Amino acid sequence: MLKTDSTDDAKRAVGHFVQRAGKTFLVLRCGDVFGEERSVRVTPDDVAEFFATQARKLTSGCRTLAGLTGDWRSISELAQACLGWFKSVNVVGMRRAARRRHLIPRF
Numbered sequence: 001m002l003k004t005d006s007t008d009d010a011k012r013a014v015g016h017f018v019q020r021a022g023k024t025f026l027v028l029r030c031g032d033v034f035g036e037e038r039s040v041r042v043t044p045d046d047v048a049e050f051f052a053t054q055a056r057k058l059t060s061g062c063r064t065l066a067g068l069t070g071d072w073r074s075i076s077e078l079a080q081a082c083l084g085w086f087k088s089v090n091v092v093g094m095r096r097a098a099r100r101r102h103l104i105p106r107f
Contacts, residue, residue: 006089013088014081023090026082030068042066044086044097050079052101 010021019039020027026042046066054063055076063075065082086094087107098105 009089010085014085021085024093026085028078030078032068032070038068040066040068042082044090044094045100047079047082047086047094048097048101048103050075051083051098052103055079 006021006023007018010018010026014021014026014028017029018026019029024043028040028042029037030040031037042065050063050065054065057063057072061072062069063072063079065075065079068075068078083094091107095105095107
């Protein structure tokens, strides 16, 4: 089976902080709340989990995506960028992940 490296496309679509990318994952270089740089692997399941449990959480200023916790604005923007990536390269997988969390995908 031929594997495709989509890193360059993901860097253009999502941002320069993408280290590696494929149809089912994104590896991102991010800073945590302590200012430490770390790599985070995001999958369609992580994005669906975020939108099912975190996106509408109004009681906290923090949100979490794939184990990365931070200010709700930056984490929400990151989740939106990841959602856009997965919708463009793997819409079937993203829809499947959303349905597993009882979300109705509108894309």
